[in-house]
Amino acid sequence: MIDWKRVAKPQPDGYDSAVIAGYLFDRFGWVKKKPENCRYTLCDGHVAIVADPIHKDEHLVESTMINAHDMWKDEHAAALDPYLRQWHDGHEMLKLFLDEFWPKWSTTMSNGPGSRGCVSGHYDPKHGNIGRYVNAVYITINSNQGCAEGIYHEVGHARLNALNLRIEEHDGTLITNTKDELYESPIRRDKKRPMSAVIQAIYSWIIFGENDLQVATLPGIASESAEYLIGNLPKIEDGLITIRENVKCTPEGTKFMDGYFEWGEDVAARARVLCQKELGSDYTRRYELACKYRDVKVPD
Numbered sequence: 173m174i175d176w177k178r179v180a181k182p183q184p185d186g187y188d189s190a191v192i193a194g195y196l197f198d199r200f201g202w203v204k205k206k207p208e209n210c211r212y213t214l215c216d217g218h219v220a221i222v223a224d225p226i227h228k229d230e231h232l233v234e235s236t237m238i239n240a241h242d243m244w245k246d247e248h249a250a251a252l253d254p255y256l257r258q259w260h261d262g263h264e265m266l267k268l269f270l271d272e273f274w275p276k277w278s279t280t281m282s283n284g285p286g287s288r289g290c291v292s293g294h295y296d297p298k299h300g301n302i303g304r305y306v307n308a309v310y311i312t313i314n315s316n317q318g319c320a321e322g323i324y325h326e327v328g329h330a331r332l333n334a335l336n337l338r339i340e341e342h343d344g345t346l347i348t349n350t351k352d353e354l355y356e357s358p359i360r361r362d363k364k365r366p367m368s369a370v371i372q373a374i375y376s377w378i379i380f381g382e383n384d385l386q387v388a389t390l391p392g393i394a395s396e397s398a399e400y401l402i403g404n405l406p407k408i409e410d411g412l413i414t415i416r417e418n419v420k421c422t423p424e425g426t427k428f429m430d431g432y433f434e435w436g437e438d439v440a441a442r443a444r445v446l447c448q449k450e451l452g453s454d455y456t457r458r459y460e461l462a463c464k465y466r467d468v469k470v471p472d
């Protein structure tokens with residue numbers, strides 16, 4: 173019997189990772205192994221840093237995201253490490269789930285102090301099969317906090333994929349909404365999305381929002397975390413409302429979503445407190461500005 177309420181949020185005892193690992197073993201024979209003979213790693217040697225085996229032919233003239241494995245150095249790992257490690261339960265989850273990190277470089281983003289954000293993706297056999305199942309993410313490394321956000325964001329998507337709750341489809345274990353039941357998503361405004369897509373989108377923002385809150389406790393990072401969080405807060409709040417009002421759950425899904433909602437609402441509440449503290453009198457203006465994403469009308 174699975175305690176589904178403890179699966180959405182990374183747990184101190186790794187319970188969620190064990191459940192997800194069981195699903196991946198049953199479907200793919202996947203077992204998490206610590207990489208061997210790998211020059212560069214993250215997360216105390218548990219995540220291999222390797223060259224992207226799929227997107228090999230990127231060139232400056234064709235793409236704004238190019239492979240960066242050849243430019244990776246020990247200094248990159250050392251600089252990124254605090255942004256992954258500060259959230260203890262999240263860092264332990266990465267050790268138990270993530271196999272590979274494929275570093276990228278954005279040719280349009282700045283780098284160094286003042287840079288923010290990332291471009292990211294995760295391995296999906298449907299979009300380029302490498303002949304083995306691997307939990308892998310590719311993220312631009314121009315910004316350390318942006319890169320950490322991207323890692324947690326993409327791992328969030330991959331974790332739900334492992335539970336057969338994918339963006340465009342699901343197996344009915346947790347929810348029963350059909351593909352033709354469409355809803356507005358705060359994250360993607362060009363069309364309405366199935367409930368599985370809305371759950372995926374908000375989940376990926378909750379998980380990296382949690383990490384932004386955790387790294388805010390690092391010296392000198394609180395104001396930077398507030399800058400990340402203020403733009404995302406209304407979208408997380410609105411997404412949680414949409415899901416609560418429209419999700420149709422199985423008994424297992426009710427428990428899973430209980431844990432999902434508790435975590436998401438807690439992240440939103442703590443983000444609001446941090447942003448109010450760091451932005452001060454400018455908080456209301458910045459929050460209202462972030463809410464303007466709603467002005468983009470979603471086609472029926």
